[in-house]
Amino acid sequence: MRKKITMILIGLVAVGMAACGKKEETALEKTRTVRGPEVEAVQTSPVEEIYEAAGTVRSKVASVLSSMITGQILAVHVREGDRVRAGQLLMEIDNREAAAQLQKAQAGLREAREMLEEMGRNIRAAESAKMAAEANKTLAISTFKRYKTLLERRSVSPQEFEEVQARHHATIAEADHAEEMHRALLAKKEQVLAKMEQAKTEVDNAQLAVGYARIASPIDGLVTAKQAEVGALATPGLPLVTVEDDTQYHLEAVVEESQIGKIRYGATVQVSIDALGPMEWLGRVVEIGPATDPPSRSSIVKLELPQKGDRARGRQILRSGLLGKALFSIGQRQALTVPEKAVMVRGQLQEIYVLDSENIARLRLIRTGKPYGQRLEILAGLREGERVVVDGVEAVSDGTRVE
Numbered sequence: 540m541r542k543k544i545t546m547i548l549i550g551l552v553a554v555g556m557a558a559c560g561k562k563e564e565t566a567l568e569k570t571r572t573v574r575g576p577e578v579e580a581v582q583t584s585p586v587e588e589i590y591e592a593a594g595t596v597r598s599k600v601a602s603v604l605s606s607m608i609t610g611q612i613l614a615v616h617v618r619e620g621d622r623v624r625a626g627q628l629l630m631e632i633d634n635r636e637a638a639a640q641l642q643k644a645q646a647g648l649r650e651a652r653e654m655l656e657e658m659g660r661n662i663r664a665a666e667s668a669k670m671a672a673e674a675n676k677t678l679a680i681s682t683f684k685r686y687k688t689l690l691e692r693r694s695v696s697p698q699e700f701e702e703v704q705a706r707h708h709a710t711i712a713e714a715d716h717a718e719e720m721h722r723a724l725l726a727k728k729e730q731v732l733a734k735m736e737q738a739k740t741e742v743d744n745a746q747l748a749v750g751y752a753r754i755a756s757p758i759d760g761l762v763t764a765k766q767a768e769v770g771a772l773a774t775p776g777l778p779l780v781t782v783e784d785d786t787q788y789h790l791e792a793v794v795e796e797s798q799i800g801k802i803r804y805g806a807t808v809q810v811s812i813d814a815l816g817p818m819e820w821l822g823r824v825v826e827i828g829p830a831t832d833p834p835s836r837s838s839i840v841k842l843e844l845p846q847k848g849d850r851a852r853g854r855q856i857l858r859s860g861l862l863g864k865a866l867f868s869i870g871q872r873q874a875l876t877v878p879e880k881a882v883m884v885r886g887q888l889q890e891i892y893v894l895d896s897e898n899i900a901r902l903r904l905i906r907t908g909k910p911y912g913q914r915l916e917i918l919a920g921l922r923e924g925e926r927v928v929v930d931g932v933e934a935v936s937d938g939t940r941v942e
Contacts, residue, residue: 572940576931578894579878581921586874586911589866590801592840594792596812596861598783599843602758606632606773607751617780619765623756629780632773634752641745648742651735658728665721672710672717679710754779761785763859788857789841790822792865796836801869802827808842812863815856820844822865840865875921876914881929882907892928892935893921900928902937 610633617629686703689695764781773779790810794802802824810820822842831838842865846857882905883890889907892900905920921927928935935941 571936571938572942573931573934574942576928576935576941578926578941579881579929581875581877581917581923581925581927583873583875583923585871586876586914586916587868588870588872589909589911590794590798590869592792592794592798592865592867594790594840594842594863594865596788596844596857596859596863597791598760598763598785598859599787599789600758600760600784601763601781601859602756602760602783603778603781604629604754604756605776605778606754607775608632608634608637608748609772609774610634610636610752612767612769612771612773612779615765615767615769617762617765619762621762622785623760623762623782625756625759627756628753629756629762629782630754630767630773632752632754634749637745637748637752641742641749644738644741644745648735648738651731651738654731655728655735658724658731662721662724662728665717665724669714669717669721672714675710676714679707683707756782758782758784761858783859785858786846788844788846788859789825790844790863790865792840792842793835793837794840794867796831796838798867798869799827799831799838799840802840802867806867808868809866810842810844810863811866812857812861814861818856820863874908874911875917875923876911877917877921877927878929879910879913879915881927881932882915883932891921892932892937892941894926894928894941898941900935900937900939900941 612630613633614631615629616627616631617623623629682703686695686700690697690700760782762780763783764778766781767773767777767779804824804827806824808822808824810822812818812820822844824840825843826839826841828839828841844857877891881891889905890902891905893903894900903920906918908916908918910916928941
C-alpha cells in the first residue's frame, strides 16, 4: 500500500514538472524576438481617384446586311469567322421574279423607243407639210390681194375673184391644219418621251432588283454573324449576315451621370478586357454621349482601342461583344494606405500585424478599400501613425517582438 502511494506521488510530481515546462515554453514563444521584418508608419497620402465603368467592345464600322427583295436563299458562301474582302459575294437569293420584271421593263423600253422613232418620222413629214402649206398660204394671200385690186379696177370678173377668194380661204385652212397637226405631234412626242423615261426607270429598278439577289460585302472585314441558311426565305429588312471591320474597335463604357462631367475628351484610360486576362490596354476617349439614359441615369463613353494580334494569321484579339472595364482617373484625394504585401487574407478576413509601444506585434482585423498600385486603401482598423509590419510577415506571429 505504501509503495502504491509513493508511485502516485512520483507521478504527480512528474505531471507538475511537465506543466511547468509547458508554461515556460509558452512564455518564451510569446516573447520571441525576430529581426529583419520591415516596419512602416501608417500615413495619409494623396492617391489618384479611379472610377471604374463596365463596357462592351464594339467595332467602329459594322455592316448588317439584309435583302432588298423577297426570295429564297439559294447559296451561302461564308461562315462565321471568315475574313472577306469588299465586293466579295456572300449570299445569293432567288431572283426569277426580279428577272421577269426586268424583261418586261426592257420590252416596254424597246416599245417606247420604237414609238419615238416613228414619231420622229411623222414630225418630219408634218414639218414638210407645214412648210408647203405656209408657202401656198403666202402665195394665196398675195394672189387674193392682187385680184381684189383688179376687181376694184374692173379688170377681172366677180366670178374670177370669187374663185381666187375660195382658193385663198382653202389654202389658209390647210396651213392652219398643218400647224395644228405639227403641234399635236410635238405634244405626243413629249408623251412618248415621258413614257420612255418611265420605261428607263423601270429597267433601272429591275436591274437593281436583280442585283439585290447577290449579297456582297461592302467592306474588308470579318463575318461575325450569319443569320440565315440555304432554303430560308429572305425578306426586306431581315438581317442575313454581319460584317465588321476588325481593325478598328472601341469600348462603349457605361458612365454614371454623376461622373460624366469628370471625363475629358482625348484622355488616356486604362482598359481591361475580361476574356483576355491580364493584358494591358490603353484607350483614348473619343466620344462622350450627350444623352443620359433615364432608367440607369448613365451615358455612353467611347474609348478608341489599339488592335493587337497577328492579322496575317487571321488571329485578331479584339472582337465585338467582349466585356471590359475602363478605369478613368477623376482626380486625387487623401487616403490611408499600406503596402499590399502587408495584408494577410484568411477567407473573408483581412489582417495585419501592428506594433505596440514595446514593439510587440499584435494581429489586428482591418477592412481595405481600393488598390492603388502596390498599396491598399485602409477603410477601418488602423489609425495614422501606427506602425505595421510590411515585409517579412511570414516570420512574425501574434506576440512576437520585432527589432
